[in-house]
Amino acid sequence: MTAVTSMTLSEQLRSGSAAEHRRAESSSFMAALAEGRVNAAGYAAYLGRLLPVYLQLEEVGAQLNTDERVRQLFDVALLRSSAIADDLHHWGGVAIDSPAVRAYAERIHQTLADPVCYLAHHYTRYLGDLSGGQVIGRVLERVFQLSDGQGTAFYRFPQIEKVKPYKDGYRSRLDALALTEDEQARAVDEVRVAFALNQGLFDELTAELPTYLTHTA
Numbered sequence: 102m103t104a105v106t107s108m109t110l111s112e113q114l115r116s117g118s119a120a121e122h123r124r125a126e127s128s129s130f131m132a133a134l135a136e137g138r139v140n141a142a143g144y145a146a147y148l149g150r151l152l153p154v155y156l157q158l159e160e161v162g163a164q165l166n167t168d169e170r171v172r173q174l175f176d177v178a179l180l181r182s183s184a185i186a187d188d189l190h191h192w193g194g195v196a197i198d199s200p201a202v203r204a205y206a207e208r209i210h211q212t213l214a215d216p217v218c219y220l221a222h223h224y225t226r227y228l229g230d231l232s233g234g235q236v237i238g239r240v241l242e243r244v245f246q247l248s249d250g251q252g253t254a255f256y257r258f259p260q261i262e263k264v265k266p267y268k269d270g271y272r273s274r275l276d277a278l279a280l281t282e283d284e285q286a287r288a289v290d291e292v293r294v295a296f297a298l299n300q301g302l303f304d305e306l307t308a309e310l311p312t313y314l315t316h317t318a
């Protein structure tokens with residue numbers, strides 16, 4: 102469709118996942134988290150699922166460093182797994198293995214054979230962490246009265262001075278990649294897959310939500 106292909110890749114990724122993004126934001130667990138109604142055990146269950154996912158994302162990213170397109174986006178300043186591991190320790194959680202975690206990690210592993218699809222996973226998590234993640238970090242600090250960044254390393258990017266220009270730069274690097282139309286379409290499809298895999302994590306957490314809700318916001 103000409104209307105789609107005339108968009109830049111970053112515009113395609115954003116508009117192609119807008120409905121999925123709305124669904125993610127309104128999943129009961131994520132909505133409760135953003136409203137400050139999830140307790141420490143709930144937040145640990147969230148981070149515990151994200152840790153194996155990020156370990157896989159970052160392991161595959163390191164291996165795909167031979168791919169010129171991945172090299173354009175991959176940035177050590179974004180790496181989150183050690184921050185998540187530190188936070189998990191703070192919240193008293195452990196890495197969690199679950200069907201949704203395995204499905205997500207397995208899909209990321211498969212992108213070793215398809216670097217363009219890897220980029221979709223990279224975009225979905227890291228641009229999310231630099232966007233809604235920043236909101237969640239502030240909510241946690243307020244609700245749990247955290248000082249000195251205890252427990253919220255996930256949302257701090259010490260090597261990134263300002264988030265907004267960084268995100269703009271990331272989108273420009275995406276748009277400068279020499280991808281065919283087919284590859285661009287594959288990237289958009291894979292962003293939808295990535296959102297669905299995140300939704301799988303949130304569905305598991307939503308099923309456990311009654312045990313994680315606090316009464317005060």
Ligand code: HEM
Nearest residue numbers: 114115125126131132135224225226228229232233236299
């Ligand atoms: C309560 C949950 C969430 C909130 C409040 C939220 C909020 C936001 C906001 C306000 C933006 C726009 C930032 C900007 O334009 O600079 C954004 C962008 C984004 N979010 Fe979320 N988000 C949430 C959940 C998620 C989840 C679960 C994911 C994926 C796993 C995600 C992925 C993204 C991505 C990839 C972008 C960048 C879109 C683009 O500019 O291309 N978000 N989010």
